[in-house]
Amino acid sequence: MKDMNELKKSVNDRNVELVWIGLQKTGRDKWQSSSGEPVLYLNWATGQPDGRDDCGMMSNGEFHDLPCSNTRYFICNNTNTGLVFVNQMMNWRDAQSYCRQNHSDLVSVRNQNENQQVQQIIRDRQLPRSGSGSHVWIGLFRVRDSWQWSDQSDSSFRYWKSGEPNNAGGGENCTNVELNAQGQWHNYPCNSQYPFVCHEDKLILIKENLTWSEALRYCRRNHEDLVSVHSDEIQHEVMNVVKGASTEAVWLGLRHSCTVGIWFWVSGETVCYHNWAPGNGTSEEDCEHAVRSGAVQSGGDQRWISRPETDKLNFICSRY
Template identity: 65%
Template sequence: MTQTQYFLLLIALCSISECVQRQYHFINEKKTWTEAQRYCREKYTDLATVDNMNDTIRLRKSVNDERIWIGLQKTSVYKWHWSSGDPALYLNLSSSPANNNNCTSKMRNGQWSVVPCNNNNYFICYNMSRGFVFVNQTMNWTAAQSYCRQNHTDLVTVRNQNENQQLEKFINDRNFSRSSVWIGLFRDTWQWSDQSNSSFRYWDTGKPNNSGGNESCTVIGQNSQRGWEEVSCDRQYPFVCHEDKLIVIQQNLSWSEALRYCRQNHVDLVSVQSVEMQRRVMNVVKLATTEAVWLGLRFSHISGIWFWVSGETVCYQNWAPGNGTSEEDCEPTVRSGAVQSEGDQTWISRPETDRLNFICSRYE
């Protein structure tokens, strides 16, 4: 195969998008939130976690017109999230947020200010094909989030100092006169039952507002958009469970032993072919007992490329700096890919004889 033919084949393979979905199960029995949680944990994985709009659309189609429990519950601890779902590892806050200041705007001086979400600001969306998109309209943070999700990808995410400087230059190049614009960083006290890091929220207009004074659990509402509402946890509704297709095995095996274990007991070592699958890996890898966890990623000395054992080409990549390069050609040991279990959970290259935990996939 010529280099041109190989390049065209790579493009074709990378165009085929596998839709990674957790499996939902609608249970048409009325239970309190705690009873529903117990049922889901006994029969499946947990009460439903919702990661994105694709999950939301699937849920709309699979449930009836009643209010339906999902796994989001209020806690007493504030946590930072990006609207896009990325972990909030980089923060550039100008000061500690005051009470009820939960949404973030970027100041002209490069720092971020946390202000009430009902303020009206211009804002910046991120578009997968166009990059930063400045929106010359003022909205509150929630309305800006909805606008970006409907017309682009999401409110902009800033993951490190370099991206913060790029965004600052983008704003300054437009001679923007206002002092700040919305970005996608927010904080709240809501947590998913399965303890996942999903920051996706789909609140109905005006929610959450805790109008009853004791509304700590979440239902899919009955309006036409099926936006979420917070209600008292002791009410009784049908509910949705989810079944995860990824599982962390807390055994320390070599890469080849891990591959054999997954194929004998599940389906395969996990292949990470999209941002969505990487987020699911990030949600489960925190259960690991080793500093890194094997993926189904292997380096071929014959072809000089990394490949997934499931047969897919490595299109989406999430390598840590200095890993996944052609330098593996010169390594005498066989190299395989692992994901870090802490920090930003990027991929690293390790000798395949290292003994690590690993992630099996149950996707057929």
């Protein structure tokens, strides 16, 4: 709703009644991770998914879709202790809630190595090779929302007017906003002509692998600066942007000074707001071997970590 209010404020012409927004019907369902990470690895068994069911499980090292109401054993991910097998049978939603309350989340299987780790846990438990015993829930589910944002961002927020989307005239696959007091949404044919509202992200992920100093020069030459994170709001924006990274960590505008033994932002702010991973961000950095700079993890809890500035990573530029 905050975005909706900003949108309405941005249109100053009172003669404009409808404006396009970037929501379009694509007809595509998609599989998502319970943890919110991008799903880049899907190890489906032959004939899977069959299109009927919405929750993911693993059997014999391969993914299958099942009705979410089925009960199965499951595996949680714990940030501190790793993977935890839960010897209780629950439906997928209850298993997800259990993992979030007692650990971190249902396990994400993001690559072949993690696939083998989960498979080994199932083997170690000596679960029955056939039947539901060998089927273990993982943190994978299908979103049956065929409406997608044009920038590919994830959002479950919808603000349809009552009775919409109705596809009344056929082919009404694009969305506009009625700029009245409510500002609710309608579906219209995409070839209709209306004014529109553009959006520019304040942060931009650069998927080039550069050292910290190279990343700093790139941002200052092409945008404003490497991003400085000094509030919950900016950290939330960073967490949204960093999900698309191709490296396990992403440079921030965070630097360690060996001279005075402190961390500082390149924009000039002091580091008052903290989001360090355990064991990182101390003043006792190893200054003999490499200058240390700050990065944010692209997966997991997306905490800040200390890395040698010669590492080559993706990075985030700020347009502020």
